[in-house]
Amino acid sequence: MPYPFWETDVGYGPLMAVIAVLHVFVSHFAIGGGLYLVVAERAARAGADLQRLAFLERLSKFFVLLSLVFGALSGVMIWFIVGLLSPAGTEALIRTFVWGWAIEWVFFIVEILAAILYYYGWKRLSARRHMAIGWIYFVAAWLSLVVINGIVTFMLTPGAWLETGEFWDGFFNPTYWPSLVMRTGICILLGGVFAVFVAGGHADRPSRLRIVRGAALWGIAGLLISAAGWLYYENVDVLSQKAFVDVAERLVLPTMAVEYMLIAGAILAGGLLVTGVFAPGLQRRPVGFVLLIAALMGFGAFEFYRESVRKPFVIHGYMYANGLRVDRVEAGAEESLLESIAYRTGDDGRDLFNYSCRSCHELEGYRAIKPFFDGTDKDYITGALAGLHAMRAPMPPFAGNAEERAKLGAWVAERVDTRPLHEIHRLEGLALGRRVFEMRCGSCHVRGGHGDVTETFEDFEAEDIDEVLSDVEMSEEMPVFSGDDKERKALIDYILSWQAEAAR
Ligand code: HEC
Ligand code: HEC
Structure with missing residues (x-):
């Protein structure tokens, strides 16, 4: 390990999660919002809809502030944090994708300049120029996703890169396309939800209803694209490999994350339909805020799924999360x-x-x-x-x-507290035995689950179990029982009680 270890008082998981989720949320919005702005501007100019143009100008201010200031700052913060948290992982990514990052930064600079010009140009540029700059903004922003998507998906499914070490094999890896479709859908969804939220405060009622309805339909279209992307993603062959299925069975987090994501998707679909399309009058700021939170939750859940199903690796099959290859x-x-x-x-x-x-x-x-x-x-x-x-x-x-x-x-x-369990918890008999099993066996042998040994013990007598507990040759990966006699006896009785349980 060529890097010093960064010790902080915060858990690294939560630290990264908070900053990264907020960053990706805002940066995906920056892309989808850009597309919404230019498309809506074109429609508004075609219909000479001054109310809508005024709304878009206001939205673009919010947009520039949020995406440029927060997006850029949190993006830099992520670099700092991943560099400190996982210096070896960061090094591996930079070594593999240095030109990818370079290109990403070029797009990012174009994106920032175009966003500033776009906001500045509402009254100072001709309609054509202004819209051209809007398109430049959106395309640069989306291309930065096209690049970063290759690197993010690489960490989960490096694919053929593991053998070849080739840039393109790592970049266009097995989850690249489904993830790009899904994330593009999420961008569009977020653009719509933010627009609904901002439009909820628009003063002129008839134009408010019109704008809300349009933005809600836009958001629903994004939701549909991201749902199609998710189905595609979930069914990529690689993710049905044992390593991934295993993690999803062993950790609750991936399954839970998918559930949260689906719930959030349902809230968004229902919310946009009811308070956006059918009864846009209901769409005031607090309602829009709830939809924004649902979008944050759903998107965050997807990122959690991706991160947790990758355990214990930081780059799947290549480097563990603790930086060891x-x-x-x-x-x-x-x-x-x-x-x-x-x-x-x-x-x-x-x-x-x-x-x-x-x-x-x-x-x-x-x-x-x-x-x-x-x-x-x-x-x-x-x-x-x-x-x-x-x-x-x-x-x-x-x-x-x-x-x-x-x-x-x-x-x-x-x-840790090395007093025996019966002293710490004042347990006796089977209750003690169960606890001993949980503490000294349960990490590797879950009853009815991972590494189950219930069947092995089916016809064991007390002496046989006793022998297993002291057997140094059971497995190199299994500790020899080292609890005291009271714990040993309670554990044996507990294991024997499974037989009575099975007979019932
Ligand atoms: C750190 C992990 C670990 C712990 C803790 C552990 N074991 Fe094991 N155990 C293993 C491994 C690994 C094997 C070998 C599994 C294999 O080969 O399928 C094994 C095998 C066994 C087997 C025989 C193989 C089988 O599938 O039937 C029994 C019985 C067993 N363990 C019982 C226990 C009991 C009882 C405890 C608690 C006192 C315990 N183990 C604690 C890791 C562990
Ligand atoms: C890649 C991340 C990772 C690393 C590195 C890691 N662990 Fe874990 N560990 C986990 C996760 C995730 C759990 C599950 C926690 C839970 O279910 O609440 C866990 C659970 C455990 C458990 C309980 C096992 C069980 O299933 O009941 C023990 C004991 C443990 N870790 C010890 C260690 C020790 C000691 C080290 C270092 C030598 C270590 N871990 C390194 C991720 C890791």
Whole structure:
């Protein structure tokens, strides 16, 4: 690891999520809003609709402020944050796509200049020039999506790039086209929803109703395109690969995100139809605001889906979310992880934790590690580190050697509650047994789910179970039972109780 580790008091996931979701929301709006402005301007000029032109001028002010000021600032912020959060991932993206980024920035500069000229030119430029600049704005903005879409989809489905390392293989990867269709639809949708929101405050009632209705239809068209894009996206072959299906089964987040996205889509469809098309009189600012929130929620949910289904990778199949390359980890249990860290703090346990776990977990706080280990002990933790990748949650394997595993195990054990579970929770009998199972087995063996062992124990006697618990040769990825006698007995009784349960 050639980069220092950036330690903050915030969970990295939420930090990135908030800024990135707001940024993509605004930047997609910047594209769709641009298209809405020029198309609506053309129609308004053709019909000599002065009310509508006045509205568009007002919308374009809001538009320039929001998309240029917030969009540009949050975009720069994202660069800072990804660079600090995932320097190795950022480096890999820059190495692969340096010309892609360069082109993206050219489009971005054109986009900004055109947006400023467009706003400035309402009264100062001829109608033709003004509209030409509007088109230049929209095309440049959309082309920046065309470029960035290649890089974002690459992280999820790098496709043939994994073998060839070729720019174009990575760029036009298996989710490129569906994602472009979906995102273009989202841009159009957002342009419509923002226009509905701003139009809700327009003073002149007849023209307000007209503008709201037009913008709502526009938004619905965008929603339909993005829905078609999603169906296309969801059915891309690659996403039915085991790795992705597995994650969706093991983590609740991807499935939940898709549900939220569909709910938001339904709210938007209903809201735009009722308060936009059928009864545009209902469309006042608060209603428009609700629709904006629904759009933010739906779009955010899609981004969460994409991010979570990619776990545990930052670039699927190539680099894990903690910045370690897959080939390095595969090569690696013999190699020292510590020696590969360029900036060491002197506290090896902390370095190992930061570089292996911290990109996804805090000790306490965001996706805390502590509750997973409270009530266990150093030997359990060290043993479990060997089987991280066998756990229910999709995680990278621990990339250090055996000595480092023991170091990290001891470091974590010093920071969690290592009293036995019966002491911490005052549990007895089956309740204790169930808890012991959850803490010491449940991360890798879920009853009725991931790594289920219920059937294995079907005809086991107490002594057989006892033997399994002490068997050092069960699996290198499985810790030998290290709880005290009381916990051992409770666990055995609990496992035996499954047989009675099955007989019933
Ligand atoms: C790629 C991100 C990622 C990395 C890196 C990572 N984890 Fe996890 N881990 C997760 C996720 C996601 C969960 C599921 C959390 C949940 O369900 O609430 C999880 C859950 C766990 C659990 C509970 C397992 C279960 O399913 O009950 C343990 C224990 C754990 N992590 C330990 C670690 C340790 C120790 C490290 C570092 C050596 C680490 N993790 C590195 C993402 C990661
Ligand atoms: C850190 C992960 C991990 C933990 C914790 C863990 N195991 Fe395992 N266990 C494994 C792995 C990996 C295998 C090998 C699975 C395979 O080969 O299919 C395994 C295999 C088994 C098997 C035999 C294989 C089978 O599918 O029937 C049994 C029985 C078993 N474990 C029971 C337990 C019990 C009981 C506990 C708690 C005391 C436990 N394990 C804790 C990872 C773990």
